[in-house]
Amino acid sequence: MTGLYTPYLMRVDEIIDETVDTRTLKLSFKDPKVAQSFSFVAGQFAEYSVFGSGECTFCIASSPTRKGYIECSFKKVGKVTSQMRELNVGDTMGIRGPYGNSFPLDKMKGKDVVFIAGGIGLAPVRCVIWNVLDLRKDFRDVTIIYGARSEADLVYRRELEDWKNRADVKLHVTVDPGGQGPAWQGEVGFVPSIVEKASPAASDAFAVVCGPPIMIKFTLPVLEKLGFAKDRIYTTLENRMKCGIGKCGRCNIGPVYVCKDGPVFSAAQLEKLPNEF
Ligand SMILES: Cc1cc2nc3c(=O)[nH]c(=O)nc-3n(C[C@H](O)[C@H](O)[C@H](O)COP(=O)(O)OP(=O)(O)OC[C@H]3O[C@@H](n4cnc5c(N)ncnc54)[C@H](O)[C@@H]3O)c2cc1C
Ligand code: FES
Structure with missing residues (x-):
């Protein structure tokens, strides 16, 4: 079954410890068809899930010019990021996306x-x-x-x-x-x-x-x-998000949905937003 909130299944291919609390995961798509069709642009983010724990939002830290995998780098701060620290090479996790706009x-x-x-x-x-x-x-x-x-x-x-x-x-x-x-x-x-x-x-x-x-x-x-x-x-911007697709109203700054109008903004655009962040 697939739907708006269904994640792609990803295999953890590589784990790189960047600092004591920051880690990079290299993830490949378990479905070869998705591996071929998945594309994104620089600046977009995804919702990353650890099954049984929930989702959290990270940018896609690898470049769209490098196909077949994505990388995310995350800091351990709470529930989901703590569970992500427990993953090993070969484990499965999920991603939904890519979402949001991009750098110009x-x-x-x-x-x-x-x-x-x-x-x-x-x-x-x-x-x-x-x-x-x-x-x-x-x-x-x-x-x-x-x-x-x-x-x-x-x-x-x-x-x-x-x-x-x-x-x-x-x-x-x-x-x-x-x-x-x-x-x-x-x-x-x-x-x-x-x-x-x-x-x-x-x-x-x-x-x-x-x-x-x-x-x-x-x-x-x-x-x-x-x-x-x-x-x-x-x-x-990194406003707290939940759905990532403009449905839940969690990420708004005034009338702007950071998840779908952003997360990338120019300084000129930010100046016009209410000072809520
Ligand atoms: C578009 C976008 C891109 C992001 N990219 C990255 C990334 O590349 N790497 C990375 O490490 N983090 C990134 N973040 C922040 C990341 O989403 C949160 O740190 C993560 O969701 C926390 O998940 P958790 O379940 O471990 O923490 P929780 O248990 O949900 O929260 C732990 C603590 O962190 C606070 N918190 C959680 N999310 C946020 C947030 N967005 N802003 C401020 N405080 C928060 C909570 O209030 C709480 O105090 C990004 C956020 C957004 C919106
Ligand atoms: S995260 Fe749900 S509306 Fe933006």
Whole structure:
């Protein structure tokens, strides 16, 4: 039987511990027909289920350019994420989706792209980064600015290493003051100040920003000061969701359903929303 809320069955193929409380799962579709037909765009999310425990919402952290599997990265915070930590390679879980809108990749083509992320906020941004890098010649300069509280909180370390070694990517990795160990070679400072220091050119550029609300709050004015237009700064919201498809009314900000009108919004769009988040 299939319906709106029926999940696809997924096999856990790989488990990667990013930090002490953050884990990435690589999931493949158990039904080969779904594996072939499933497609999504960068910025979309899914409802992930552990049978007997419930569902929770995560972005799709892998790139749509890489077919046949998806990845999600999650932090253990409550009921479902705790059960997800118990899954082993070979176990089955579910996903519904993809849902929501996407980052404007078509508009970003031919432009500079600046990615700014904090903590596990790198998960949705990583999807767009790989999408852009897999189509590298369609974009101009690529700058990635990523920060975490401490070295131990940095996620996707192997990819940070990849990006560091690429001549066609400018990477700045920072930790909060006090979060660095004796061997740390990156930057030290909060993300907004590192953005200001890096001063990426804004004249023909788009920015994608994702992280804790406090980071976004202090990064947006820096981007505007550097000259980024509000309709060229994009972020993704994480309002609590249930259905993911505009039926339950859990995710609204005023008249806007974050699950179907978002989760991706420009700074210009956010400015017009009631200040409820
Ligand atoms: C579009 C979208 C994308 C997301 N992407 C990711 C992702 O890639 N990785 C990731 O780790 N998390 C992501 N989240 C947040 C994630 O959905 C919640 O952390 C998760 O649902 C918690 O499930 P749980 O059953 O373990 O926690 P619960 O037992 O339901 O809750 C545990 C605690 O966390 C709080 N909480 C739960 N959900 C949220 C929320 N959305 N915002 C604020 N507080 C919350 C609860 O109030 C409670 O205090 C995303 C959320 C949205 C809406
Ligand atoms: S999550 Fe149900 S309406 Fe948005």
